[in-house]
Amino acid sequence: MRAARGSGAVSGTRGSGAVSGGVLSERPSWRRLWSDRVATGVMFATVLIALLPVLLIFYYIFREGLAVTNWEFLTQAPPFSYRREGGGYVNGLIGTLMMVGMATAVSVPLGILAAVYLVEYGGRNLLASLIRFFSDVMTGVPSVFVGLFVYTAFVVPFGFGALMGAVALSIIMLPIVVRSTEEMLKLVPQEIKNASYALGAAKWQTVLRIVLPSALPGITTGVLLAVARAAGETAPLILTAFGSITITTALIGEPISALPLAIFDGARTPFAAGQARAWAGALELLAIVLVFTLLARVAASRSSISR
Amino acid sequence: MIHGVRGDEISAGGGIGGGSVRSPADPRDERPPSLSALARRRGFGRALDRLFGWTAAVSGTLVLLILAYMVLTTTNTALPVFTSEGISFVTGTEWLPSRGVYGILPFIYGTLVTSIIAVVIAVPISLGVSLYLTELAPSWIKGPIAYAVDLLAAVPSVVYGLWGVFVLLPLFLQPAAEALSSVFGFLPIFKAPATGLSYFGAGVVLAIMIIPIISALAREVFRAVPDDDRLAAYALGATRWEMIWEAVIPRSRPGLVGATMLGLGRALGETIAVALLVGSRPTISASIVQPGYSMAAVIANQFPEADATGIRALVGVGVVLFAITIVINMAARLFVWRLVAER
Numbered sequence: 001m002r003a004a005r006g007s008g009a010v011s012g013t014r015g016s017g018a019v020s021g022g023v024l025s026e027r028p029s030w031r032r033l034w035s036d037r038v039a040t041g042v043m044f045a046t047v048l049i050a051l052l053p054v055l056l057i058f059y060y061i062f063r064e065g066l067a068v069t070n071w072e073f074l075t076q077a078p079p080f081s082y083r084r085e086g087g088g089y090v091n092g093l094i095g096t097l098m099m100v101g102m103a104t105a106v107s108v109p110l111g112i113l114a115a116v117y118l119v120e121y122g123g124r125n126l127l128a129s130l131i132r133f134f135s136d137v138m139t140g141v142p143s144v145f146v147g148l149f150v151y152t153a154f155v156v157p158f159g160f161g162a163l164m165g166a167v168a169l170s171i172i173m174l175p176i177v178v179r180s181t182e183e184m185l186k187l188v189p190q191e192i193k194n195a196s197y198a199l200g201a202a203k204w205q206t207v208l209r210i211v212l213p214s215a216l217p218g219i220t221t222g223v224l225l226a227v228a229r230a231a232g233e234t235a236p237l238i239l240t241a242f243g244s245i246t247i248t249t250a251l252i253g254e255p256i257s258a259l260p261l262a263i264f265d266g267a268r269t270p271f272a273a274g275q276a277r278a279w280a281g282a283l284e285l286l287a288i289v290l291v292f293t294l295l296a297r298v299a300a301s302r303s304s305i306s307r
Numbered sequence: 308m309i310h311g312v313r314g315d316e317i318s319a320g321g322g323i324g325g326g327s328v329r330s331p332a333d334p335r336d337e338r339p340p341s342l343s344a345l346a347r348r349r350g351f352g353r354a355l356d357r358l359f360g361w362t363a364a365v366s367g368t369l370v371l372l373i374l375a376y377m378v379l380t381t382t383n384t385a386l387p388v389f390t391s392e393g394i395s396f397v398t399g400t401e402w403l404p405s406r407g408v409y410g411i412l413p414f415i416y417g418t419l420v421t422s423i424i425a426v427v428i429a430v431p432i433s434l435g436v437s438l439y440l441t442e443l444a445p446s447w448i449k450g451p452i453a454y455a456v457d458l459l460a461a462v463p464s465v466v467y468g469l470w471g472v473f474v475l476l477p478l479f480l481q482p483a484a485e486a487l488s489s490v491f492g493f494l495p496i497f498k499a500p501a502t503g504l505s506y507f508g509a510g511v512v513l514a515i516m517i518i519p520i521i522s523a524l525a526r527e528v529f530r531a532v533p534d535d536d537r538l539a540a541y542a543l544g545a546t547r548w549e550m551i552w553e554a555v556i557p558r559s560r561p562g563l564v565g566a567t568m569l570g571l572g573r574a575l576g577e578t579i580a581v582a583l584l585v586g587s588r589p590t591i592s593a594s595i596v597q598p599g600y601s602m603a604a605v606i607a608n609q610f611p612e613a614d615a616t617g618i619r620a621l622v623g624v625g626v627v628l629f630a631i632t633i634v635i636n637m638a639a640r641l642f643v644w645r646l647v648a649e650r
Contacts, residue, residue: 032546039548043443046435047452050522053515054455057462060474110366117363131367133640134374140569140636141377141629142576144603148625149377151618152384171373178370202352204359232463235578235607242611260465260579267469267583275473282466293461 065283082274103169111177147236165241180222234260385623424510460519468583528562568639
C-alpha cells in the first residue's frame with residue numbers, strides 16, 4: 001500500500017476517532033495532504049453537478065407547467081391543431097389510468113404468486129434459479145422491445161387499443177414486482193412461519209395469512225414503484241396504444257392516448273401552444289409518478305421487518 | 308414486531324375451508340379438534356395446498372414463458388428481413404425504407420456511442436456522489452442528498468426528453484457542443500459543424516438518467532466494505548483519500564463494474580429522450596457533436612409511418628437491440644451475483 005511507504009507517520013486524527021490524539025507528531029507530506037484535499041473537493045463538486053439537473057428539471061417543469069395548468073387543462077381533450085391554445089390532456093389521463101390500472105391488476109397478483117413460489121416452494125432448485133435470473137434479465141429488457149413484441153403478437157391480429165398498452169405495461173411491471181416481493185418475503189422470519197405451522201395451519205394459510213401480511217408494507221413499496229415506472233413509460237405505448245387526440249374508453253379496436261404519448265407529441269411539435277400543453281402534461285405526469293414514489297417511501301418506512 | 312399478525316388469526320384446528328377464526332371469548336371452548344375431524348379435512352386441505360403451490364409455480368414459470376415467447380415472436384416477425392438482407396442487415400450503412408434497403412449499422416453505432424458517452428460522464432459523477440455520501444458527508448446531509456439524487460430516477464424519460472429539448476439544449480448542450488468543436492475541432496470526434504442535437508446531446512441526457520442507478524448501487528457496494536479495512540488503512544497513516552483509494556475502491560471493484568454495466572444496459576435501451584435529442588439522421592459520423600440515430604429511437608420515430616416490410620425491419624432492429632442489452636445485463640448480473648455470493 002502506498003500509505004505504508006509514506007514517511008511512516010501516523011496523523012491518525014482524520015476521519016476515524018479510533019486513533020485520536022496522534023501518536024506521532026510528524027504529518028503526511030504536503031503532496032499527500034493536497035491530493036487528499038483535491039480529492040475531497042472533487043467529490044464535493046460531483047455532488048453539486050449531480051444536484052444541478054434535479055433543480056433545473058423541477059424548476060422548469062413547475063414554472064412552465066403551472067403557467068398552463070388550469071381546470072380546462074385537467075378536464076378537456078386537446079384541440080385538433082397543435083397551433084391552437086386551450087384544451088388539455090384529459091384523454092391522456094384517462095388512457096394512463098386505464099392502462100396502468102389494468103396492468104397493475106394483472107401483474108401484481110401474478111408477480112406476488114411468482115415471488116411466493118420462489119421463496120416458499122422453489123428455494124434453490126433449478127426452476128426457481130432460472131425464474132430469478134430471467135426476471136432480473138427481464139427488468140433490463142428495453143421497454144421498446146416489449147412494445148414491439150405486443151405489437152407483433154396482439155396488435156397485428158386485434159388492432160391498437162388500451163388492452164394492448166396494458167399488456168405491454170404489465171410485462172414491464174411483472175419482473176419488478178416479482179423481484180421486489182421476493183426480497184421482502186425472504187425477510188419474513190422463519191419463526192413465525194413455524195409458529196403458524198405449529199398451530200396446524202396449512203402452507204397456503206400460512207402464506208396468505210402470515211407471510212404476506214407481514215411483508216405487506218414492503219410489497220406495497222415494490223408495487224408502487226412498479227406503478228410509477230409503468231405510468232411514465234412512453235415507448236411501448238407508441239407501438240400498442242398508438243395515441244389519439246379524442247377521448248375514448250374503449251378497451252380494444254381504437255387507438256387511445258396516454259399522458260406520456262401526449263407529451264411526446266407536444267415535445268415534437270414546432271408550435272408554441274402544443275409545447276405549452278406538453279409542459280403542463282409533464283407536470284401532471286410528474287405529479288402522478290412522484291405521488292406513487294412518495295407513497296412507496298411511506299410504505300417502506302412503515303415496514304416493520306427490515307434487513 | 309411484525310404487525311398484521313395476531314395470534315387469534317390462526318385457528319387452532321387448521322381452520323381449513325375459508326380459514327375460519329374462532330372467537331377466543333371463552334378459552335375453555337378451545338379444544339383441539341378430534342382426530343377424525345382432522346382426517347376428514349385433510350384430503351380437501353391437501354388438495355387445496357397442492358393447488359396453491361401449483362398456482363404459484365405456474366405464475367413463476369410464466370415469467371420464463373413470456374420471455375421465451377417475446378424472443379420467438381419478434382424473431383419470427385423479423386425473419387423475412389433477416390433472410391433477405393442477410394449479414395448486411397447489421398453491417399449495412401444505408402437505411403432507405405422507401406427503396407427497401409435496410410442496413411442498421413448507423414443505429415447500432417449511435418446506440419453504442421450515446422451509451423458510452425453517458426457512461427463516461429455518469430460513472431465518475433456517480434462514484435464521487437456515492438463516495439461523498441458513504442465516506443465524507445455529515446449524517447444530517449446524507450438523507451437529503453441521497454433523496455434528491457434518487458428523485459432523478461423517478462422522472463419519466465419523456466419528461467427528460469421534453470426538458471432536454473427546450474431547456475438543456477439552448478442552456479448547455481448547444482453552447483457546449485460548439486465550444487468542444489471550436490477548442491478540440493482538430494480531433495475527428497469533435498469535428499464541426501457542431502450541434503446540440505447530437506450523440507453528445509443525447510449522451511449527456513442519458514448520463515443524467517443513469518446517475519441515480521449507478522450511484523444507488525455504488526452506495527450499496529461502498530457500504531459493504533468492512534469498517535475494519537478503513538480503520539486498518541488509517542492505522543497505517545493513510546489520509547482519507549488514500550484510505551478510499553487503497554481500501555474502499557479495490558474491495559468494491561466487481562460491484563462497481565456491475566453497477567456500471569446496469570447503467571449501460573439502461574442507456575442502451577432508452578428510447579424517448581434519445582429520440583428527441585440525437586438529431587435523427589441515419590448516418591455514421593465520427594464526430595460526437597453531429598447528429599446521428601439510435602436503435603430504440605428509430606423504432607419509436609419511424610414506427611407510425613412504416614409500411615409492412617418497414618415494420619418487420621424495425622422489429623429486426625428491436626431483436627438486435629434486445630440481444631445486445633441481454634448480453635450486457637447478463638454479464639452485469641453475473642458480476643453482481645458473484646459479489647453477493649462472496650459475502
